[in-house]
Each structure stands twice: as C-alpha cells, then as structure tokens.
Amino acid sequence: MNILPLFLCAAWLTVPGFAAGTGVEKAALEVSARIKEKPEGVAGIFDKSLFQHISLEKLTEVLAGVYKDNGPVSSTVLVSSAAGSGHFFLDTEKGYRVPLALSLEAGSGKISGIFFGPAYRKDSSLKDVKERLAALPGRTGLLIRRLGEKPENLEAHNEDAYFAIGSGFKLYVLGTMLKERVSWEKVYRLAAEDKSLPTGRLRDWPAGSPLTAHTLAAMMISESDNTASDALISALGRRTIEADLAALGHSDPGRLKPFLKTSDMFRLKSGTAAALEYLNLEGEEKYVYLSSLSKTPLSLEGFTKSPFGVDKIEWFASPADLCRLMAYFVQKNDAKALEILALNPGLNISRENLVYAGYKGGSEPGVLSMTWLLRNKKSDWFCLSASWNNEKDNLAQSEFTGLMQTALNALGK
The missing domain is CATH 3.10.450.280 (Nuclear Transport Factor 2; Chain: A,)
Structure with missing residues (x-):
C-alpha cells in the first residue's frame, strides 16, 4: 500500500553535445x-x-x-x-x-x-496537468492550492469528490498524534497483533520491541510501514482518530468509520466472503466484526492483485480534505511532524525555489494517490493533492507520477 520507485535509474542531462568529460x-x-x-x-x-x-x-x-x-x-x-x-x-x-x-x-x-x-512534459503548465489528468480512464481528482489566511485554488478538478487514497490515510494518524499532543519521546512496545503485511520492516522485529512515537511515525510516513501505522492506531485508538477527523479537515468523517488498520484491509480484501459480510453490516456491527476478523491469520498470497472494493472498502478522502489536513500541519507548525513529512519527498523536487517538501502517497490495485505540502523561498505554502481510482483496471502508475512530476516542476519555477 505504497508508491514504489521504478527499479532502473537514470541520469539527468540537457544541453545538446555537452562535453562528456567524466x-x-x-x-x-x-x-x-x-x-x-x-x-x-x-x-x-x-x-x-x-x-x-x-x-x-x-x-x-x-x-x-x-x-x-x-x-x-x-x-x-x-x-x-x-x-x-x-x-x-x-x-x-x-x-x-x-x-x-x-x-x-x-x-x-x-x-x-x-x-x-517518471517522464514528464518539459514545458507543461498546471492547466496542462489538470487536463491530462482529467482525460485518464476511471475517476480522477486534483487540487493545487496556495495555503494561508485566504487560500487560493491554482487548479482544481473534482477536488471535493471522494477517492480511495490507500496509504494516504496515514496522514490522519500523524495528524491525530498532533491533535492528541502525543509526546514524540513516548515509548510503545510492539504488539504481535499489530504486525501487518508489507510494506515495512517492523513486521520482522521481535514482539515487545520498544519504539518511540517518533520512530513509529517516521517509519509510517517515510517508508509507509504498515506495522508502524497499525501500532499507532492501536495506541491512539481508532475511535480517537475518528473523533479528530473533522478537526483535521475531513469533510465527511463517516466515510472513514470504522477507521481501518492495514491488517483489516488485507483480511477484508483476501476474499469476497469476508468483504461481503462486512459490507452488509451496520454501524457498531462492523467494529465487532473487525475484532473477530483480527484472529484470522494474514496471508499476502490471498490479497487480490486486481482492483477490488475500491469504491467500498478503503480509506476515503477528497483532494480538498487532504489539502485541509496539510494546512493543519502548517498551522500546528510542529518541527518534528514537518521533519517526518519531509523524510521522503516522493519525487524529484526542484530546490531552486522550493525549500520544503512534505509528502505521503498511497497505491494498491486500482488506487493511486499523492499529496505534497510545499513551501517556496518566499515562505508561501502550497498543497498539491491528486487521486486516481479505477474499479475495473489496474492503473498506469508511470503516467500518473509523470503528471505529478510536471506539476511539481511548474510549482518549483
């Protein structure tokens, strides 16, 4: 449940016939x-x-x-x-x-x-990005917003529509840590029941390992470690996260109830029987069902490799929701949280004009989502958030990331 880098590497050159000295x-x-x-x-x-x-x-x-x-x-x-x-x-x-x-x-x-x-159009504008994103098959949404006392939308497309965001939900876990004033030095013990499936390394650590809140948050955001996020959800309490969603800028918190762990998602998407039973339940019954489902062993082999339940069993938020969440991080101005967000910038960031880049993305079959918090040399803050869902087909990740790289380059000029 994470955007994975392309395997091969490349070099960056532009002037025709430059002297190849080295x-x-x-x-x-x-x-x-x-x-x-x-x-x-x-x-x-x-x-x-x-x-x-x-x-x-x-x-x-x-x-x-x-x-x-x-x-x-x-x-x-x-x-x-x-x-x-x-x-x-x-x-x-x-x-x-x-x-x-x-x-x-x-x-x-x-x-x-x-x-x-990812390749991108060299001279494309933000408007070009919006138009090309809108032309992709399936459902797409985009918001490029200048934050501040009077926010300004630079480009928008389906910005208030709700999309599956994959591991983008982990931003709400980080936001709840700030809302609940969790000490970064607080130590938790890794519980065996919080061990999830990849991505992440913590699943291989011994049960009982001591981990600070800072370490868990850093691994959750920078490496999209699923075990780290599940451990924090257990520590905070899913009900606490749900209660804080409105304050974190989510326009319809009910869409994230129950607030799923990654292990819940793996179990629900490992077979149609469990998914259908869950979807037919109401309110509190879903919480009870998730508790009983947690006793089922996890299996990566059973997890579907094609889009399944993208519009029903997921974490849902709009691009506008995610930009309001990024604005919350700016408002709180917590140095540690901002450092954690910036550990993995996701794509190439032009440092000529952009002095800060915080990022979290998410991906799984039929789901792509990428959200940035950016600051330029003038100390203006921006949010770039985009999602692409398709319930029928897997997505062309390179095409989506190329569009996002184009947008980042345009904002970095």
Whole structure:
C-alpha cells in the first residue's frame, strides 16, 4: 500500500553535445544512444554485476520502452555528479524530460546501477496537468492550492469528490498524534497483533520491541510501514482518530468509520466472503466484526492483485480534505511532524525555489494517490493533492507520477 520507485535509474542531462568529460557523463551518453526502437550493444556498457538483478533482455526492453513512450533523446543534460555517479535529464524529440541516475563500478568503469524516473512534459503548465489528468480512464481528482489566511485554488478538478487514497490515510494518524499532543519521546512496545503485511520492516522485529512515537511515525510516513501505522492506531485508538477527523479537515468523517488498520484491509480484501459480510453490516456491527476478523491469520498470497472494493472498502478522502489536513500541519507548525513529512519527498523536487517538501502517497490495485505540502523561498505554502481510482483496471502508475512530476516542476519555477 505504497508508491514504489521504478527499479532502473537514470541520469539527468540537457544541453545538446555537452562535453562528456567524466566517466559518468560518457556513460549517460551511451545510455542515451541506446534509447531507440531496437537498442543495440546494450551489454557492452553495463557491468556484469548489474545482470545479477535484471536480465539483459529485460534491460533492453526497458530502454526500448523509454523510446516508445517518449521518443528519441535529443539532448542529455547533466544535473549533478559525484565520484562514480551522476544525475541527468534526457530531453526527447517529443518534448518529454526523463530523469536518469547512474552509478559506475569502480574497477570496470561500466554502469552498475541505473534508474529512470517518471517522464514528464518539459514545458507543461498546471492547466496542462489538470487536463491530462482529467482525460485518464476511471475517476480522477486534483487540487493545487496556495495555503494561508485566504487560500487560493491554482487548479482544481473534482477536488471535493471522494477517492480511495490507500496509504494516504496515514496522514490522519500523524495528524491525530498532533491533535492528541502525543509526546514524540513516548515509548510503545510492539504488539504481535499489530504486525501487518508489507510494506515495512517492523513486521520482522521481535514482539515487545520498544519504539518511540517518533520512530513509529517516521517509519509510517517515510517508508509507509504498515506495522508502524497499525501500532499507532492501536495506541491512539481508532475511535480517537475518528473523533479528530473533522478537526483535521475531513469533510465527511463517516466515510472513514470504522477507521481501518492495514491488517483489516488485507483480511477484508483476501476474499469476497469476508468483504461481503462486512459490507452488509451496520454501524457498531462492523467494529465487532473487525475484532473477530483480527484472529484470522494474514496471508499476502490471498490479497487480490486486481482492483477490488475500491469504491467500498478503503480509506476515503477528497483532494480538498487532504489539502485541509496539510494546512493543519502548517498551522500546528510542529518541527518534528514537518521533519517526518519531509523524510521522503516522493519525487524529484526542484530546490531552486522550493525549500520544503512534505509528502505521503498511497497505491494498491486500482488506487493511486499523492499529496505534497510545499513551501517556496518566499515562505508561501502550497498543497498539491491528486487521486486516481479505477474499479475495473489496474492503473498506469508511470503516467500518473509523470503528471505529478510536471506539476511539481511548474510549482518549483
């Protein structure tokens, strides 16, 4: 229940025919030259260690895919480099910019690590982002808002409609910690019953492990650790979270009742029988059912890999709800909470104008959601929140993240 990074890396270059003075710059040009319909000579530029993680066939397919989606590379632009690594932009003839990160193996001087970030339109505006998001299949929503005493919507599309937000719900757990004035130093013991399924590392920790509220919150937000979020929901109490939702800016708290743990979600979406029984219950009966369901062993194998219950069994919020929640974090101005939100910025953030970026996203079959809290050099605060739901088909994550990268770049100018 988290946005996962793309496996391969990429370098970031822009000026046509720049002088390739270093090994990593030359390597970036070699990669650019192999982004074509039928890449040739791929094996020769990569260190053999890379092929322990990805086959030559798959790597060639990825390079061809970059070409198919974005066109041939017209220029390779160096963003930054260090010993044996570099970040670049690959600008294409179709007007896209593809982030690339590379690392070299010291002995051979060949590429040992490569990552392509989501491509985005180089010169698109916020309006372009809204229009392209609205054209996606399924349901989409977007809000780009300047926060402050008099908030201003810069672009909006279905901003008051409710969407499944996946792990975006964890922002409400963090907000409740502030509302309830939980001490960051407070120590909790990890309970066996709070261990959930991935994402996250805490599920492998011994029961009884001592963890501070700060550690749990940091892992919940930056790594989307499901066990950390379930432990905090147990500690706070789901009823407490529900009671605080209105104060945190949610326009219809009933849509988040009962406030589900990730383990609840895994169990409910592991079979239609449990889901149907839950959906046919009313009010307090659902809480009783979740309590009894918690005794069922968790199984990742049973969790559906296709959209299921996206419009019925989920955490629901609108883009406007999530922006009001981000405004709450600005209002509380809790240094630790803001630091936690900024541990993982989600995508590439232009630091030329944006001095702060807090983020939480969520993803699962049929669900994508990404929300940022941003501050520029003028100390203006902004919220960018977007969701995409489709009850029928899995979603093109790269297309969605590319649009969000475009929006971030536009806000960072």
